[in-house]
Amino acid sequence: MAEIIDGSENVSVQGILNWILLLAIFSIITVIGNSIGFSHPIGDSLIGMAILSLITLAGVWMERYLPFNISSIIYISVMGIVLAFPGMPTSDILLYYVSKVELLSIVTVFLAYVGIGMGKSWNEFKALGGKAVIITVLVIASTYLGSAIVAHCVLVMTGVPA
CATH class of the missing domain: 1.20.5 (Single alpha-helices involved in coiled-coils or other helix-helix interfaces)
Structure with missing residues (x-):
């Protein structure tokens, strides 16, 4: 799955589609775990993951296309803070839906992905x-x-x- 993410400076349409596919798979698995483990409604969790995925996509796009040498995690964090800031028109709806996604659900899927990535380089690790x-x-x-x-x-x- 590591080859799905296009790490080049210019993101092609295929690269963006790969990011969308990766985030969709990640979101669906997270929502299932969130529903089973924490009993959150699937619809609310899915909307929360969609919001998080859109912010992530925007941050990745900004890293690649804005002329500043800033990591996408900074763009993603700043966007999330600004959109959730009290008084912003997006604050209430964003906080409602994102609060329906438990951090543990996200981390579990992320660590599984990291494990798969490590498994691909297991020979290097054994060395x-x-x-x-x-x-x-x-x-x-x-x-x-x-x-x-x-x-x-x-x-x-x-x-x-x-």
Whole structure:
């Protein structure tokens, strides 16, 4: 699937269609997981994912065609913030539908995609040796433990019983 994303500076019509296909597949899988795991209505989740996908497409387009050397993630983040900013006419509807998409649903699909990408370069990973595997496991475990500690501290500070 990595070849679906066109990383060239100029995005062709085929490249944009590939992005749309990738985001559509990503959105459908996320909506299914969101519905099963969090009991959110499929229609609302689908609209929320469509909004997120449109913002993503616009950010990718802006990165490629605007004359500034800015990453698409910055464009995507700024657009999301501006569109959701209180007082903007898009704020209420955007926040309603996007709140119907749980972050965990998105992350699960994203990590599966990353896993597929890693699986394609598994021979390169194996060439790094056993030390790389140990370091990878330690980094993942440390990141998880660090995130859990930070989340616990924030919950305690905000008064949520732990």
